[in-house]
Amino acid sequence: MNGKELVKNVSVEIFIFVLKAAVMPKSDLIDKKLEAAEMITAFKASQTCQDRLKGQILRVIIIDPDWMIRRNQLTGVILHRYIRAAIAVKTVTAPARFGKT
Numbered sequence: 001m002n003g004k005e006l007v008k009n010v011s012v013e014i015f016i017f018v019l020k021a022a023v024m025p026k027s028d029l030i031d032k033k034l035e036a037a038e039m040i041t042a043f044k045a046s047q048t049c050q051d052r053l054k055g056q057i058l059r060v061i062i063i064d065p066d067w068m069i070r071r072n073q074l075t076g077v078i079l080h081r082y083i084r085a086a087i088a089v090k091t092v093t094a095p096a097r098f099g100k101t
Contacts, residue, residue: 055091
């Protein structure tokens with residue numbers, strides 16, 4: 001086995017180990033309506049979903065305890081609010097994985 005094959009084999013083993021060790025984070029807020037409808041719709045419309053994570057959505061978990069508010073630094077006017085989620089997606093090219101939005 002040459003050096004390239006060894007590096008490839010080790011990197012594949014590390015990738016498989018990391019995939020098996022990956023777990024969904026703990027939910028800080030439980031809102032089934034928000035998780036089921038609005039977050040899935042927003043994720044499907046996102047560039048990340050369209051470019052990289054095409055597949056079946058397995059699970060959505062809200063990881064923030066409450067909504068975050070972004071304000072204008074000068075005026076203090078609320079620009080928008082957001083809440084982050086972890087989404088597990090099973091793709092055709094890879095086993096199930098999750099990402100934070």
